[in-house]
Amino acid sequence: MQMERDLFAAWRTCVALLLALTLSACGSGSSNSNGGRNDGVRSSSTEAVVAPCSTSDEEPASERCGQLYIGLTDLEGDFIRYQVDIGSLRLQRFDGSWFEVLPPATSVDFVQYRDRTELVTTATLPLGNYVRGEITLDYSEADIRVDVDGFAERARVAFADGRKVRTVMLDLELDPLRPVVIVPDIPALLELDFNLRAANSVDTEILPPEVTLFPVVSAENDPLLPKPFRMRGPLIGVDEKQVSFRIALRPFFRDSGRLGGVDIEIRGDTDWEINGERFSGSSGLSALAELPGGIATLAFGVFDRSRRSFIADLVYVGSSVPGDSLDTVKGHVLAREGNLLTIIGAQLIRTDGSVSFHDELELLLAANTPVSVPRFPLRQEITRAISVGQRIAALGHWDSDLLRLNVDDGRVRLLPTTLDTFLNSRIDDVLNVTALEFGGRDALLFDYRGTGTDEAVDADPDAYQVDISVLDVDPLAVGTPLRFHGYVNSFGRAPPDFGAIGLQDFSESGAQFLVSWIAGGSDIPFLTLDASGLTVNLAPDLLGADHIIRRGAVITDLRSLIRVPQLQPVPEEEGGLYVLAEDDIIVMYSDFGDFVTDLNRRLIDGALVQRLFAEGGYVSGAGFMTVNGVTVLLNR
Structure with a gap:
């Protein structure tokens, strides 16, 4: 560092x-x-x-x-x-x-x-x-x-x-x-x-x-902790000596344009799907080298700050790229009846280049539809693996008359699924939680019939069971907000209902603090404001509609807290971004002291504060919240 x-x-x-x-x-x-x-x-x-x-x-x-x-x-x-x-x-x-x-x-x-x-x-x-x-x-x-x-x-x-x-x-x-x-x-x-x-x-x-x-x-x-990257575009060439390939960037779902070339490195465990066939590591790169330039690619990976390079852990090529030669539906399984799935929050990517949104649509599986789990090349699944709550990508052919995707000659991928909950109890490596949201959609919307080994043990969002056996999880207090990343257990095979491969700790990051003040803004929005942190003013006659801490899907009204946490910046070496927005001008600082100096100057000059947003780590009952980002919106 x-x-x-x-x-x-x-x-x-x-x-x-x-x-x-x-x-x-x-x-x-x-x-x-x-x-x-x-x-x-x-x-x-x-x-x-x-x-x-x-x-x-x-x-x-x-x-x-x-x-x-x-x-x-x-x-x-x-x-x-x-x-x-x-x-x-x-x-x-x-x-x-x-x-x-x-x-x-x-x-x-x-x-x-x-x-x-x-x-x-x-x-x-x-x-x-x-x-x-x-x-x-x-x-x-x-x-x-x-x-x-x-x-x-x-x-x-x-x-x-x-x-x-x-x-x-x-x-x-x-x-x-x-x-x-x-x-x-x-x-x-x-x-x-x-x-x-x-x-x-x-x-x-x-x-x-x-x-x-x-x-x-x-x-x-140059953020210290950039998120995982998605990179899309036609293939330029392969360099097997450098263990990399180069694409011309064509982001989002654009069907034309080339926005610069980028080299993408691979590793021994890079997972590939090329025209429907799975490869691993350098074997995928060799297979890619046999294909013509201009073939569609889609890569997911990370940015190595020290080497200034992108490293892929998952690559799709050709017909495996959504919308290349197969129509694709992405979304969460809302309900399942036999081989007919109902998808909620569906993104439909067509081979004609169009991308549309459907809050609900149907997807018809075939008995032998291949099911894969990206980044887990050794997992061999069948259609029973697709259960309620699971996020999927299905490749097939869109039936415009029935408004349905048929995957009789296509395939389905199980995608990592986000589950927001709070803890009820724990027995060994199984957590009993209240399921709140799958990918941002209310867990009560989903139809859990058929998810259990029999009707009596169908998944229950009020007593949802999460397997954490692959994780090292310290003791947790009842009521703790939890966000899991993982996969719903196979249809008809619950309990447990969900297998976690990751758990977000909101005491370290991801907690959101949001306050709004009266229309037009307040001239006394803070009780304290200096280089060590700030404390918001929650006087009832000054507050607007928002005054919460959000941890996943668990929302706490700031007015219910005995102590309103002071927002304290992370140490400088851990990075941080502090933003002032006034009219159409947005000013950014990495130094919290400089941010506070500018904010104080604007307040003295007559600016009013409309909204404040911060993100960081928060522990219930703590008198402070360590934040790596603060955004203050001002008005004159």
Whole structure:
């Protein structure tokens, strides 16, 4: 960790020299609106042409250019679907020149990125220090849905003053201590986080439900703990000596465009599915090398910060990629009757390139439909493995007349499933819990008939049994909020009902703190505010609708606590991002003291605080909450 921090410090020391070299080689460092563009990267100022830094399938051809990986993620919110268009994304260099890094009208459902980051481009940019960004969001064709009594109702979106939301343009002022530094041969990483919880207030008491938008997006340079990545695009080539392959990025479900080339490394345990056939490690890479360039790929993996490289643990190729030659449905199994499944919250990916949402649809299995478990190549399953609550991806053929997916010549994948609960009791390695949500949908919606070895032991959400035998779990207090990751037990084979392979500890991370104040905001929102932390003011006459701590699906009203926790920043070496949003300007800090200084200045200058969101670790009854992120939304 210290070595990486020293490296970053060295980069910052060299920024001035890099800028001087760049500007002396390129004149003013600006370009006209058509210069330097190839598939999504251009400068938008109006002076002399800069070095030929064009995004392409290849590494930068000029020593005056470097690369920037841009990832997009979301912090979970109260939404089943949140699809809007990213109209544009551009970055400003220290000398004032702007460079666009994404093509216009990129449609994104942010709900799909709660637990991962989509690598959206590998942009080639002139060397230098990038200090600001600008992003445009288009809500004119937005599809935003929230759960109302178990149904995915489409919501209306408006600003706090009642105006309908159409286009939002946000100015992102990057952390002054950690600007994006583009240097040769060492790619930078910028992660954009669309914090739906902080940016939206949902009212489901009226129909259609209403969403009040408080626009905020954060951008973090080289996050210490980036989420797992998703990378999609056509194959460029295979390098078996370097144990890697290269793709041209085509993010989300775009059917055209190439947003930069990226090398993806593999390991001995990388799991592959290529045109329906399973491989492992280097055997998959060898099989990939036999295929033509341009074949579809989809990879999941992690970013190695020290080596600046992506490493895949799961790769799909060809017909195994959803929507390539087989229609695909992703969602949770709501009910099962024989081989007929009802899927809730379904994403339908068609071979014609379309992607649509269905709150419920049917899926018909064949008796011999292959069932696999990605990342577990040795698990051989049959259709009985698909049970209620399980998240799946099914590949087959869509019947437009019956509105049903047939998988008679397709296949089904069991995907990791998120289960939110609180603890009732424990006997050895089996926890008795109250099941609250599967993947964000109320567990009471699901039809558990047929899940048990007989009717008397069908799964019961009030007494749901979770097997934790593969985990090392310390003693837990009754009522503890728990979030499991794993797989529902086979249909007709419960109990236990669920096999956990992971458990989130909300005392360390993932707890969410949200407070809103009266309409327009409060001028006395804090009881304490200094570099050591802050304490919110919960005076009843000042509060708005939100005043909670959320741990998974367990929500605690802050007014019910004996002690309201002080929000304390994590140690500097553990990273942290602290955000101020006022009007359409968003300012980011990695230093909590700098954040507090700016916030105090704005309050003295007359700003009002509308909302505060924080994320970190919280222990019930504690007088503090350690946070690695705080977002404060201000109003004048």
